[in-house]
Amino acid sequence: MTTAPRIDQVFDFDELLSEEERGWQQRARAFAQDRILPIIEDDFEQKHFRTELIPELGAAGFLGMHLSGYGCAGAGAVSYGLVCLELEAADSGWRTFVSVQGSLAMSAIHKYGSEEQKQQWLPGMAKGELIGCFALTEPQGGSDPAAMTTVARRDGDGWVLDGAKRWIGLASLADVAVVWARVEDPAYGEGGKAVRGFLVPTTTPGFTATPIDGKLSMRASVQCDIELDGVRLPADAILPGAEGLSGPFGCLNEARYGIVWGAMGAARSCLEVALDRSITREVFGKPIGANQLTQAKLADMLLEVEKGMLLALHLGRRKEAGRLTPAQISVGKLNSVREALAIAHEARTILGGDGITNAFPVMRHAANLESVRTYEGTDEIHQLILGRALTGLNAF
Known part of the structure; x- marks a missing residue:
């Protein structure tokens, strides 16, 4: 019986890549084929997300791999893209995990966090020992973040957050949530309602993450509703480098x-x-x-x-x-x-x-x-x- 050739043999795409880039792709392809593909159909059917694979992704260097320092691999953009390609060839849920952890939560801390915040969270997240989520989308819709209703107000030396978020990947598993809120304080511009980011440890009282059930898509992945009810944070919970929707x-x-x-x-x-x-x-x-x-x-x-x-x-x-x-x-x-x-x-x-x-x-x-x-x-x-x-x- 004739066997189909590999798709990439038709076009010789590999010739456009460096040896390092091919190495990242081959490692991601091997991980996807050995660790994800044998179990993904059953996981999808059973609505099961295998948290035990997270440290393995960290050990492979895939988490926050495009970032430098703090235990991150400092890989190039093409290498990171190739890893995304191979993981999603197995299942979109696993590429989504790498994106939420690395491109959203870790990138927010790496881009906008203080040195203390980076040291506290990034090394553990790169290893897969700590999980992050990125709480931006709200129940009424995600396409207009300028209309967000989650608010942060000053209370003494700290902050209090109230509001709700929806479709937040990993929230029920996360150790830290990057929560975006409108700051009700005239010291923060935009008429006292500037959007700022906060690092919220998920054990903080008033933070509740509930997995969304009934999904017919991304069934081997976790997306959640978040409730923020009087979540009290210290003054240094704010991401100092993030101002506004940028x-x-x-x-x-x-x-x-x-x-x-x-x-x-x-x-x-x-x-x-x-x-x-x-x-x-x-x-x-x-x-x-x-x-x-x-x-x-x-x-x-x-x-x-x-x-x-x-x-x-x-x-x-x-x-x-x-x-x-x-x-x-x-x-x-x-x-x-x-x-x-x-x-x-x-x-x-x-x-x-x-x-x-x-x-x-x-x-x-x-x-x-x-x-x-x-x-x-x-x-x-x-x-x-x-x-x-x-x-x-x-x-x-």
Whole structure:
């Protein structure tokens, strides 16, 4: 029986990577294949998140790997993207974990924290001994953070936080939450309502995180509602370097960059199983891959995977050069997730009825990608970001 070649053998993408970058990718691929793939279908079915894998991710250097110092690997942007690619090829939930831990929570502390805050949290987070979450989105919606209702008010020498957050990854498992709130204090600008970030140990009285149930997507991952009811913090809980919405947006762009790569991992996985099935499944006396319509589907899927990979690589090189713009990240996030979903749907048609079962990862990837499409900016938000870049007019 003929065996399908690897997708990357068709395009020789590896030739565009350095030896170090290929090393990171190979380690992430081995981790995904050895530690995630054997258990992910059952975990998805059982709504189970394997916390025991977190220290292993830390030992591999994947947590906060794009950051420098404090036990972080200091890897390049392309290396980080390749790790996201390989983890999401296994399951979006595990790339999401690495993004929440590294690109959101750790990046917020690394970018905006005091030296004391960095020393307190980052080394343990890099090892996977401590878990962080990033609490920005609120129950009424995530696309308009300027309208957040969570507030922080001064009380003596400290702060008191009240409010609610929703769809916060890892919150019920986290040791520390990066909580964004409006500061009701005239000393903080913006009419006394400036957005600031706070580090909230999750054992603080008044902090409650409740996992969201009933999910049909990201079932092997954890997302939560958070209630903040009179959460009392010391004065030094505030992130000193984050002022206004540029603070959380700086972290969101880090996570969006990882999605550019990660979604292409899910797309590649779907294409690989469809390609293999097209060669091994015979109908009307021959493999279905010998039919022109099937080959056209495979060719179109390959085209979008390789275009997405080249776009991700281009953005990674720009990021490493310090020239990556938010609009360019929006191009990547919008394209990668949109095309990954289309590829998952097309791959399912090649798999036939079997494609809706967990014998293949395609329906799981498609379900997960619906979440990826929504978080870190919906399609519509990224279209508006690009529309503003094109016209100079703000349609938000």
